[in-house]
Amino acid sequence: MTEKIKLTHKVEAINWNRIQDEKDVEVWNRLVNNFWLPEKVPLSNDIQSWGTLTEDEKLLTMRVFTGLTLLDTLQGTVGAVSLIPDALTPHEEAVYTNIAFMESVHAKSYSSIFSTLASTKDIDEAFRWSTENRNLQKKAQIIESYYYGDDPLKRKIASTLLESFLFYSGFYLPMHWSSRAKLTNTADLIRLIIRDEAVHGYYIGYKYQKGLETQSPERREELKDYTFELLFELYENEVQYTHDLYDPVGLSEDVKKFLHYNANKALMNLGYEAMFPAAVTDVSPAILSALSPNADENHDFFSGSGSSYVIGKAVNTEDEDWEF
């Protein structure tokens, strides 16, 4: 299987003064400016809060985080790297090396959380669980099989679905704790990961659409069908995985709404229409607000609902450029 991953054939010195696609520079700068390390987050402030969780809740949290570790490891070691040979520009290659490294930072940051909160025995136990859980292994295998496959655009589809959809059954939990004022520093760290994944999904999805432009109408249709098929396959598995993890704490139904909500965003990143209707994407406001503190204001001046006729208050208008 491994022999199918190829290295870029002819490497030329990268010239950042000749840019074919401005998006490469824009995303590179964004990623560099967003750079962070887990050591900067005061995780030890969560030790007391960790002590207030029940044994079931602790077990769930450990499992969710090992599941996320597996996905980040896959994306860092295989996923982002497998996209390099298909890059359209040398700068795109460089962006993928940045993405790959950041995924490794993400994977390592879960270990920082573990070592702060749990015992070696519990950590080992959780990692053992991750190698044995069927649904978790299955989702990694489905994605991995496309990374080793020989279709560059399908690789980008799989990669975007991983970045923008598969992480979210896991991300739900720290947002849930945060909304209850628990493990708030851990949640701060996860928010940094969530921010990175949004840029990754956006960029890989954008490059997918760039690649799609050169394809025949038949092939475009094939790739669209393929995207939805793969999403369904992954979705069914995610539902199983969600029930496995969240049934004991009674959160499965709300997690599934979060899955629908993020599946829509993953499709949009690939340039397709959202699939799940609003009736099944109404994630609990507490979760949305943990994700984005101001999103719950739900600016909808039109419908007259929400906090509507509020003119934005002083929100960091410190930019020099604002002096008209």
Next chain:
Amino acid sequence: MPPSALAENRQLDEDGRDVQYTDQKLIYFSSASEYTHRFVQKLNTGSARIPLFASEPELIATEPYVLLIPTYGGENGRRAVLPQILRFLRSEQNRQLLQGVIGSGNTNFGTAYCLAAKKISAKCHVPVLYTFELMGTSEDVLNVKEGLDTFWTLKSQKRT
């Protein structure tokens, strides 16, 4: 508005800069990824797009309008308003005719979600009318379409 800025704008005009006028009621910005552009197309209404490159003519509004702009997260909210949009808003006429802002973005960016729209709202004293994510869902398209219709109807009734 400091008078110096006014003078600066006038100077730009006198310099004979390439200017493009628009009387469209919806003005938007969309990068090469075209998310916002696609959303606007689905609204099926007249619109004008803020140019992507500085080499293109400057867009100047001649009628009251609503601005629709994306926010790409990051940098802890710094530089949320893209240079092209700042260039557009440096025109005093464009700021005076601005009636409201619609923001697009991604909740993954946390506090920076639709931050550009909020910053412009605060700076130009106009309401944020609506926010949505990425290309928007069909519900978003409907809400904005109907919302804008009502918004302009109410505005015109007030004026008469």
